[in-house]
Every structure is written in C-alpha cells, then in structure tokens.
Amino acid sequence: MxxxxxxxxxxxxxxxxxxxxxxxxxxxxxxxxxxxxxxxxxxxxxxxxxxxxxxxxxxxxxxxxxxxxxxxxxxxxxxxxxxxxxxxxxxxxxxxxxxxxxxxxxxxxxxxxxxxxxxxxxxxxxxxxxxxxxxxxxxxxxxxxxxxxxxxxxxxxxxxxxxxxxxxxxxxxxxxxxxxYGPYQFPEKLVPLFITNALDDRGLPMYASTANRREWLxxxxxxxxxxxxxxxxxxxxxxxxGSGAEESIEQIADRVLKLTDKPASLKTIVPDRPGHDRRYLLDSTKIRRELGWSPTILFDQGLAETVDWYKAHRPWWEPLKARAAIDETAWT
Known part of the structure; x- marks a missing residue:
C-alpha cells in the first residue's frame, strides 16, 4: 500500500x-x-x-x-x-x-x-x-x-x-x-494545557460550565x-x-493536579465560549461488532502515561506554548 x-x-x-x-x-x-x-x-x-x-x-x-x-x-x-x-x-x-x-x-x-x-x-x-x-x-x-x-x-x-x-x-x-488525548498533542488542547500549566505552576483555565463532559479516547x-x-x-x-469513558472538565483538572502533585488552587474559572456544547457520547457498537475493535487503554492508565510523557518532553512542548492561536477570553 x-x-x-x-x-x-x-x-x-x-x-x-x-x-x-x-x-x-x-x-x-x-x-x-x-x-x-x-x-x-x-x-x-x-x-x-x-x-x-x-x-x-x-x-x-x-x-x-x-x-x-x-x-x-x-x-x-x-x-x-x-x-x-x-x-x-x-x-x-x-x-x-x-x-x-x-x-x-x-x-x-x-x-x-x-x-x-x-x-x-x-x-x-x-x-x-x-x-x-x-x-x-x-x-x-x-x-x-x-x-x-x-x-x-x-x-x-x-x-x-x-x-x-x-x-x-x-x-x-x-x-x-x-x-x-495522548503524546504529541498541541498544548492548547484541554489535557496537555492542564498538564503543562500544572507543571509550570500556572492556572488551569476551566470554562464556567465545569460539569460539561467529554468522552476520552x-x-x-x-x-x-x-x-x-x-x-x-x-x-x-x-x-x-469511542471509549465510553466520560470525564468532566473539572474531573480532568483534579486528576491532572493529583498526578502532578499540584494544589487545587490552580483551578481557574474563565467565561464559556459561545456555543459550548455540554456533552458528547458515541455509541461505538458498530465498529466493535463488525471490525472487532475495542479500546485497550483505560483512562486512568492513559492519563498517567500522558502526564509522564509531557514531564519527559518539556523541550518539545515548551516552545509551542507561545504559538497558541487564541486568548480564551477573546469573546468577552
């Protein structure tokens, strides 16, 4: 091929x-x-x-x-x-x-x-x-x-x-x-943003709707x-x-802070962006039944490994922080 x-x-x-x-x-x-x-x-x-x-x-x-x-x-x-x-x-x-x-x-x-x-x-x-x-x-x-x-x-x-x-x-x-989520994710996204900010003792910006959930793969x-x-x-x-593993924004923040041994005081509330969806959840029955696929990495394991990756690859992500495309309060 x-x-x-x-x-x-x-x-x-x-x-x-x-x-x-x-x-x-x-x-x-x-x-x-x-x-x-x-x-x-x-x-x-x-x-x-x-x-x-x-x-x-x-x-x-x-x-x-x-x-x-x-x-x-x-x-x-x-x-x-x-x-x-x-x-x-x-x-x-x-x-x-x-x-x-x-x-x-x-x-x-x-x-x-x-x-x-x-x-x-x-x-x-x-x-x-x-x-x-x-x-x-x-x-x-x-x-x-x-x-x-x-x-x-x-x-x-x-x-x-x-x-x-x-x-x-x-x-x-x-x-x-x-x-x-996982290695090589640009540090503007939620998981690497929280990880890299925590490692630098910077605030973890959470949208005001902190209970909004996503399914993590x-x-x-x-x-x-x-x-x-x-x-x-x-x-x-x-x-x-999809994995079926759902976590809220605040749950992700709490997990990252625990894995990086940082205080809860780093959690920071920012205004919601316009059109911020509350939740997505996929039914992945079709791919599991037809193709025999299923996720193999549990979220606890995957997030811990991802935190370890970012800890070990500061020279990769540190220069990228300045390239973030937007200020998340730009619409306020």
Missing part, C-alpha cells in the same frame, strides 16, 4: 503515521501537511527518512494532485483540518476553506486519479449537543446538529465525502471519534480503529469510535 496521510504533522496524524509504519513496515507512507500553527514537523523526527514529507495545502488542487501522482499513492487518509473550536468562533472562514473546500479538493483528486480509498477522519461534534443526563448516545444514524463554526465545517465535510461516494462512486469511509486506540476501518471496513460506511 502507498498511503498519503494529510495533517501528518499534527497530533493524531503523526501518531497514526508512527503506528502504521510500525505495524505495516512494507507499506509506503507519505506525510502531507501545511504546517500551520498546530502542525509540527518535529512530531515526525523520530521516523527519520522512513516517511517522505511534503509541505502542502489540501485546498490547493495542483499541490494535492502533484503529491498523489509523484508518490503513486493509492490510499489517502485525511486528518488535515483547522481544529480549534475557539478560534473558529473568531475566524470561521478559514475553517470552511480548509475543512470543507480542502476535503472536496482532495476528493476531486482521488476521483480523477481513481485511487483505491479515501478515509476521512471526523469528530463526534458533528452530532451536536447532548444533555448531561441524557441516557442515550450518538449512533451513526443520529442526525447532524452542529452548533459552532468548527462543528459545522466538519459536518459539511462529512456530507461532501458521502456525496462523492453516492454520486461518483469514490471509495470512501468515514470515522467519527470522541475527544483524543487514547490516540493509540483511535489509530488502531482507523487501521481496522482501512483494512476491513465497508466502503461507503461510517464508524463511530
């Missing part, structure tokens, strides 16, 4: 590249990334020359087509996105350009070159808001009800992917994952799920990827 991974210098993308190279050493993987603020070429340094790197924009048709042709790619895995919910509140246009038009540009190139598969990595957030006391969970058949510019851009991209399957028979699959388990979809998933299908 000759695979092009977009967004390969980001958090999940770089972990996926590392996983695939390890598990499928005879395959060729090409890393493709624009290296915007959250893209970090250093995320792939440990792979050396094993993975060719192409700096490019998924919304640029010429760059995409050239990369696919030059490297004789037959499979594309699309992680590339503008990922920051808060930044999307202030700059929605850049999210539509990359997440929607960029995905369509990739699909058009895949269609023109008749590639074997296009896998699109999406999010639980397309399904919208869920009440904290709701006994249900989002299935692959749940309606899309995005409430923020980021969520809407990801939902639109999902629809474009499905349209290319239905209209042009482009061989696609989609996975919608819950919140990821270790990035390694997510990579294994995408691997199963690529190898055994049905073309045209969508697969939810």
């Amino acid at each position: 000759r695979m092009l991974v977009t967004g390969a210098a980001g958090f999940i993308g770089s972990n996926f590249v590392r996983h695939w190279v390890s598990e499928h050493p005879d395959d060729t993987v090409i890393a493709f990334d624009l290296l915007t603020y959250a893209g970090n070429r250093a995320n792939l340094d440990d792979l050396g020359d094993r993975v060719p790197f192409v700096q490019g924009d998924i919304a640029d048709e010429k760059e995409v087509t050239h990369a696919l042709g030059e490297h004789q790619v037959d499979v594309v895995v699309n992680f590339a996105e503008e990922p920051h919910n808060s930044l999307a509140v202030l700059e929605p246009g850049r999210f539509v350009r990359t997440n929607v038009l960029g995905t369509q540009t990739l699909l058009e190139a895949v269609r023109a070159l008749r590639l074997a598969r296009f896998h699109h990595v999406s999010t639980c957030e397309v399904y919208g808001d869920m009440a904290l006391d709701d006994p249900g969970a989002f299935t692959e058949e749940s309606p899309y009800r995005p409430r923020t510019p980021y969520n809407a851009s990801k939902a639109a991209a999902d629809h474009v992917v499905r349209a290319y399957f239905a209209t042009y028979a482009v061989p696609v699959t989609i996975s919608n994952c819950s919140n990821n 270790h990035v390694t388990d997510h990579c294994r799920a995408i691997e199963q979809v690529l190898l055994n998933g049905r073309v045209g299908e969508t697969y939810n990827v």
Whole structure:
C-alpha cells in the first residue's frame, strides 16, 4: 500500500503515521501537511527518512494532485483540518476553506486519479449537543446538529465525502471519534494545557460550565480503529469510535493536579465560549461488532502515561506554548 496521510504533522496524524509504519513496515507512507500553527514537523523526527514529507495545502488542487501522482499513492487518509473550536468562533472562514473546500479538493483528486480509498477522519461534534443526563448516545444514524463554526465545517465535510461516494462512486469511509488525548498533542488542547500549566505552576483555565463532559479516547486506540476501518471496513460506511469513558472538565483538572502533585488552587474559572456544547457520547457498537475493535487503554492508565510523557518532553512542548492561536477570553 502507498498511503498519503494529510495533517501528518499534527497530533493524531503523526501518531497514526508512527503506528502504521510500525505495524505495516512494507507499506509506503507519505506525510502531507501545511504546517500551520498546530502542525509540527518535529512530531515526525523520530521516523527519520522512513516517511517522505511534503509541505502542502489540501485546498490547493495542483499541490494535492502533484503529491498523489509523484508518490503513486493509492490510499489517502485525511486528518488535515483547522481544529480549534475557539478560534473558529473568531475566524470561521478559514475553517470552511480548509475543512470543507480542502476535503472536496482532495476528493476531486482521488476521483480523477481513481485511487483505491479515501478515509476521512471526523469528530463526534458533528452530532451536536447532548444533555448531561441524557441516557442515550450518538449512533451513526443520529442526525447532524452542529452548533459552532468548527462543528459545522466538519459536518459539511462529512456530507461532501458521502456525496462523492453516492454520486461518483469514490471509495470512501468515514470515522467519527470522541475527544483524543495522548503524546504529541498541541498544548492548547484541554489535557496537555492542564498538564503543562500544572507543571509550570500556572492556572488551569476551566470554562464556567465545569460539569460539561467529554468522552476520552487514547490516540493509540483511535489509530488502531482507523487501521481496522482501512483494512476491513465497508466502503461507503461510517464508524463511530469511542471509549465510553466520560470525564468532566473539572474531573480532568483534579486528576491532572493529583498526578502532578499540584494544589487545587490552580483551578481557574474563565467565561464559556459561545456555543459550548455540554456533552458528547458515541455509541461505538458498530465498529466493535463488525471490525472487532475495542479500546485497550483505560483512562486512568492513559492519563498517567500522558502526564509522564509531557514531564519527559518539556523541550518539545515548551516552545509551542507561545504559538497558541487564541486568548480564551477573546469573546468577552
């Protein structure tokens, strides 16, 4: 297999590249990334020359087509996105350009070159808001009800992917994952933000709705799920990827403070961002039954290992702190 991974210098993308190279050493993987603020070429340094790197924009048709042709790619895995919910509140246009038009540009190139598969990595957030006391969970058949510019851009991209399957028979699959955590995550995101701030004795900024919950999935388990979809998933299908492990914002803060031996006084309340969803929870029965996938890393273990990773990799994350894209109080 000759695979092009977009967004390969980001958090999940770089972990996926590392996983695939390890598990499928005879395959060729090409890393493709624009290296915007959250893209970090250093995320792939440990792979050396094993993975060719192409700096490019998924919304640029010429760059995409050239990369696919030059490297004789037959499979594309699309992680590339503008990922920051808060930044999307202030700059929605850049999210539509990359997440929607960029995905369509990739699909058009895949269609023109008749590639074997296009896998699109999406999010639980397309399904919208869920009440904290709701006994249900989002299935692959749940309606899309995005409430923020980021969520809407990801939902639109999902629809474009499905349209290319239905209209042009482009061989696609989609996975919608819950919140990821683990090594190499840019330190603006909740878990690494809390960890790195705690290590520096800085405040852990919690939105005022501290009881809001997320479902937490270790990035390694997510990579294994995408691997199963690529190898055994049905073309045209969508697969939810979730762990079932829910934690509130404040529970995460408390866990991080305990693991770093820091005081509760570091917890700091900041105003909620507009459109802040209360909760997401995925029903991942389909991928578990059809493909035999299940998460292997319990949240307690995964969070402790993640804290240890950030403790050991200060030279990696410290320079990135200054690159955070937004002040979380910018809308007040």
